[in-house]
Every structure is written in C-alpha cells, then in structure tokens.
Amino acid sequence: MILLTGATGFIGSHLMCHLAQKDIFPVAMFRHESNKKRVWKQFESQFADAQKRFDKITWRKADFRDLPSLDAAFEGISHVYHCAGYISLAQRDAKKLLEINEKGSAYLVNLCLSHSVKKLVYVSSIAALGNDPSISVIDENTPWDNNIDKNPYAYSKYGGEMEVWRAMQEGLNAVIVNPGIVLGKDSPIETLLLRHKKGLRWCTTGNNAFVNIQDVITLMDKLMDSKIEGERFILVAENWSGKVMVETLLKSGDFRPRVFFIPKGFLYFLWGLEHLMQLLGIRRRFLTRAIISGQYEQKTIDGSKIKSFVDFEYSPITKLIFD
Numbered sequence: 001m002i003l004l005t006g007a008t009g010f011i012g013s014h015l016m017c018h019l020a021q022k023d024i025f026p027v028a029m030f031r032h033e034s035n036k037k038r039v040w041k042q043f044e045s046q047f048a049d050a051q052k053r054f055d056k057i058t059w060r061k062a063d064f065r066d067l068p069s070l071d072a073a074f075e076g077i078s079h080v081y082h083c084a085g086y087i088s089l090a091q092r093d094a095k096k097l098l099e100i101n102e103k104g105s106a107y108l109v110n111l112c113l114s115h116s117v118k119k120l121v122y123v124s125s126i127a128a129l130g131n132d133p134s135i136s137v138i139d140e141n142t143p144w145d146n147n148i149d150k151n152p153y154a155y156s157k158y159g160g161e162m163e164v165w166r167a168m169q170e171g172l173n174a175v176i177v178n179p180g181i182v183l184g185k186d187s188p189i190e191t192l193l194l195r196h197k198k199g200l201r202w203c204t205t206g207n208n209a210f211v212n213i214q215d216v217i218t219l220m221d222k223l224m225d226s227k228i229e230g231e232r233f234i235l236v237a238e239n240w241s242g243k244v245m246v247e248t249l250l251k252s253g254d255f256r257p258r259v260f261f262i263p264k265g266f267l268y269f270l271w272g273l274e275h276l277m278q279l280l281g282i283r284r285r286f287l288t289r290a291i292i293s294g295q296y297e298q299k300t301i302d303g304s305k306i307k308s309f310v311d312f313e314y315s316p317i318t319k320l321i322f323d
Contacts, residue, residue: 001058002026003077005108006084008035010186011123011179015081015217016057017042025056029073029084031063038186064104074115079224082108082122085160087153087188089291092284094152102159109167109174120174121224122164126209126234126301128157129178139302140178140232149290161232173229177220180236180301183320184213193321196246197253201260203242204295211237211303212315222310236303237314242295248321267292 002019006012007028016039019026030036036059043050062069064084086093086100105122112120127150130142144158161176168174181189196203216235223233240248247257271292274285306312 001076002079002081003029003060003073004081004083005029005064006082006123008032008038009083009085010184010188011182011213011216012081012083013039013042013186014184014213015083015220017046018214018217018221020047020053020056025053025058026081027058027060027073027077029060029062031061064100064107067107070107071111074111074117077115078118080108080112080117080120081220081224082120085123085157089151089153089288090284090286091152091288092286094155097152097156098159101153101156102163105160106163109163109172112172112174113167113170118173119224119229120164120167120172121220122161122174122176123220124161124164124176124178124232125153125157126178126180126236127151127154128161129234129301131299136298137300137302140234140305149288149293151288151290151294154290168230175223175228175230176232177216177223178232178234179216180209180211180234180303182213182216183210183317187213193249196249199250199253199255201246201250201258202262203246203259204262204264205242205298206294206296207239207241207298207300208245209236209239209301209303210317211235212317212320215312215315219306219310219312222312226310228309231309233306233309234301234303235306236301238317239300240317241298245321248318252321262295264292264296267295 004012004015004026007016008030016028040054043054047053060073062073086097088097129138130144131148132142164174164176215237219235243259246259250257271287274287277283278285
C-alpha cells in the first residue's frame with residue numbers, strides 16, 4: 001500500500017486525484033476532519049463517480065509531533081509520498097517549523113526504515129537549495145552555505161532533507177523533489193496573483209521560480225514508478241522577474257502594465273519596527289533580513305536535471321496566469 005502524508009494539502013490533494021485517475025487509492029494521512037473537504041472538492045470537480053472513488057480512500061489520522069500516531073499510520077505500507085509540511089516564513093513560527101519539517105521528517109524516515117518501505121518520494125522546496133553569492137544560476141549541486149542567512153522555513157526544509165539523506169545512507173530507497181512556487185487551482189499564492197490581476201501594482205525586483213502543480217504530481221508519480229534513487233530534482237519550469245510577472249498579471253486583468261517597486265529600505269524599516277513591537281510585547285516578529293534579501297535576489301533556478309532522467313517537458317507558465 002501507498003501512504004500519502006499531507007493528503008489534504010495543496011500538493012497532496014492534487015496527487016490524490018492524479019492517482020485516483022489510475023485507480024490507485026492510497027492511505028491518506030490527515031490531521032483534521034474538516035481538511036478532507038479539499039480532497040472531496042478535487043474529486044467532485046474531476047470525476048463523474050466522485051463519491052465512489054472518494055469512498056475507496058483509507059484515511060489515517062496522525063500528527064508529525066506524535067510518533068505513536070505516525071507509527072500506526074505505517075501499518076501495511078510499502079511506498080510513501082511525503083507531501084506534509086508546515087509553510088511559514090515568519091520568525092515567530094521557527095520552533096513549529098523545525099518540529100514538523102525537520103524532526104517530523106526524522107520520525108518519518110526512521111519509520112520507513114523500520115517498516116522496510118520500498119521507496120520514498122520526499123517533497124522539499126527550492127528554499128532548501130544552496131546559494132553561492134558568486135554565481136547567478138542555482139542547481140542541485142549548489143552547496144549550502146551556513147554563512148548565508150536563511151529564513152526559518154528554509155532551515156527547516158534543509159534539516160528535513162538532511163534526515164532523508166541520512167536515511168538513504170542507512171539503506172532507504174528515496175528521491176527528493178524541490179518544487180519552485182507551485183501554481184494551479186487552490187495554490188497558496190493564488191490570492192496574491194488575483195490581487196495583481198485586479199490592479200495591485202507593487203512588487204520587488206527579485207526573481208521567482210514557478211512550476212505547474214500538474215507537472216509536480218506527474219513527475220512525483222514517474223519517480224515513484226522508476227528505478228531512480230538517491231537523487232534530488234529541482235522542479236522549476238520558468239524563472240520570472242517580479243516586474244514581468246506583475247506586468248503580465250495586470251495585462252490579464254485588462255490593466256495598464258505600470259509597475260511600482262517596493263524599496264528595500266522600506267522593508268528594513270518594517271523589520272526594525274517589528275523588532276521594537278516584539279520588545280514591547282505587542283506582537284512577535286515576522287520579517288527577517290533573509291526574507292527581505294530573498295525578495296531582491298535576481299538568480300535563476302535551473303530545473304532541467306529531471307529531463308535527463310525522465311521523458312518530460314514542463315508546461316508553460318503563461319497559460320496558468322491567463323486562465
């Protein structure tokens with residue numbers, strides 16, 4: 001049997017539908033009953049016999065901060081898609097990020113080993129990639145540099161990857177995927193894109209790396225079915241500057257493509273203000289210097305390696321923007 005963690009999340013729910021189209025119904029791990037609605041909506045929109053297919057899912061409730069519940073979810077499992085994770089860039093969430101994304105991944109790979117799981121496909125993030133100030137293109141071989149400050153989410157996903165690599169050394173058959181910003185129906189970034197389509201003109205000068213959700217789940221499926229192991233793949237179709245992305249979104253909303261840039265100094269002012277508010281006990285801070293710096297980086301993230309291993313071409317990002 002296949003276990004799919006994070007089954008009710010954005011990537012997980014789309015992967016559930018993709019597998020159901022092949023009449024594969026995994027054990028779906030979840031935390032809250034209400035979250036199952038996202039999966040149901042996906043099934044309802046894609047299948048004439050949605051209820052019949054939805055009823056074939058085996059649901060198992062578990063929490064990545066509770067090892068016994070995780071262990072119980074592994075009963076009879078032979079393959080694992082690990083899509084679960086906590087997403088936040090906020091400094092105030094640093095502890096929770098490490099508990100779920102790093103320590104939780106350690107629990108997961110240890111259970112994969114103890115339950116003799118045949119293969120793990122682990123969903124990481126481009127946030128966990130290395131960054132060399134002297135180069136303009138980042139790929140799977142770019143080294144992680146502890147001297148370069150990162151946001152809390154990046155540290156947690158990098159820590160999770162290290163646990164997967166450690167388990168590979170102990171005999172686990174696994175592959176890692178590092179998706180860029182994933183676009184598609186119900187994407188976490190959909191609200192921001194909609195605001196730009198409705199006339200929001202402000203942006204930063206940095207680059208962003210995008211990929212279609214359908215490409216991500218198709219490649220995860222192909223990797224699970226393949227003999228590929230011990231590899232890491234960046235999943236990025238295209239890199240867009242903030243300016244070009246906002247101009248394109250404004251055009252799609254029939255607005256004049258005039259863009260205004262947010263000065264880096266303004267974000268540093270907010271960062272200082274948040275520090276003061278935290279000292280006064282008003283609120284915990286969100287911004288970090290790493291978050292601000294990342295909004296102005298103009299590097300390209302190379303997602304071409306996967307095409308050397310799998311027969312595949314990325315979908316154009318423009319189509320998603322104008323849909």
